[in-house]
Amino acid sequence: MTQTAETTLPGLSLTGRHALVTGGTRGLGRAVALALAGLGAHVTACYRSDEEAADALRADLAALPGDHLVLRADVTTEDGARAVADACAARSATLHVLVNTVGTMERAPLAAPGDAVLRRALATNLDAAFLVSREVRPLLTDGSSVVNVGSGAARRGLPGHAAYTASKAGLAGLTRSLAKEWGGAGIRVNLVDPGILGGAALPPAQADHLRGLTSLGRLGTPAEVAGVITFLAGDLAGYVTGATLTADGGI
Template identity: 50%
Template sequence: MTGRRTASDDPAPTRTDHHEKGITMDVDLTGKRVLVTGGTRGIGRGIVLALARAGAKVVTCYRSDSEAVEGLVKELAAIGGDHHVLKADVSDPEAVARLVDETEARLGALDVLVNNAGVISHVPFAELPLDEWRRVIDTNLTAPFLVIQKALPLLREGSSIITVGSRAAVVGIPLRAHYTAAKAGLIGLTRSLMKELGPKGIRVNLVAPGVIETEEFEKASPEELERVQTRYRGLTGMGRLGRPDEVAGAVLFLASDLSAYVTGETLHVDGGI
């Protein structure tokens, strides 16, 4: 496992303003110690940056080297604080063990655990190979099991476990039976762990995004992007796609004491789809 450490000076102010988006986040997580899996792209990146701006000390991980990794390191350094970006494939039990051990070495313990890492593919069910089924299930469902189980000794009373699921889990999507099954499994995992870990003072919740406009949309042609946006404008109550920072807002709520009596819940962040 390799690590990239950012600036370790005092955290930046905890108020995060998104004037251009009309969103202001005032959640103060100063001193909270957080592990976020899959934090260099898309929703995960939005979550990591929001947590850092709120004053948390953040460890996150990535599977493959990319410009996105270097970009996140630079953004976290600009925010300031004690943050670390580590390489780890969370579908690999040995890599998970190393990730949690490294997190303990750097942060000592955890107040918040965010399971975000995931993969998706689009394959007709009749043609879905077993290897692809296992890849998607392992990354989206088995990995949170591995990470939570390994990280349990680092969590204390008052800690919060948050898993990023999907609105797809309760509606189903053609060509994504493996993905939908994995995300549906996270709901059951959340409900069971809520009851098992509740007596220890640990809360367990799920955030279920709808269609979120991440950098993946930049790969689409203008025509394809307009087609997708037009479709979801008609399907959502808000009349638009979501943004990573809007999912991050839900995570900040569940990470904070504002949600001290919220557990076992699935919080849909889907614009009313």
């Protein structure tokens, strides 16, 4: 059952607040968009190309209270990020929550020829958060919360994924810098590092191996990580900024 604002503690409720979720139509982004709406927020979610996923999210959001919008935009570009910011501004003078979930992960050894993987990793995992955060800054105010989605691999390293880990490490640095730069205005900026989620698309042997690496002995769900993100979005995390919260089952 989807949780609604009326059934939550006052410190968790986001009733009447406006939230933007980038990459909000699939996976973790979708779970975050629905969780925020379930807590009473008016949600704007953007996506780049998957119309079927966008339509599915529209239908699910329509069943929840609030005024929700799902729009197409490529936030790895300045024009796309600006378009999303303009859409948010048209809906409200204040953006209370920004969640940057846009991301990509490709395996490519560093010695592989060409730099297309690096360019895509940086554009999707780092540039998008930088551009969107910059464009919506005029809408953020005292009490607003920005949550970026990182990766524990940025600290541990991951063979064959140098571009991915480098881009996520950059996102961690961006998060800490913005927390200091915007803290004086009462804007909080935090990072969430999820573990391996779902696992249905993984070969059974690989999924079993990954479960064995976790303290809880299982893989996580998007909804569980969305819960951590909604905590950071709300008043209960009012004194948390510049932090990295890990939700990986104890890898």
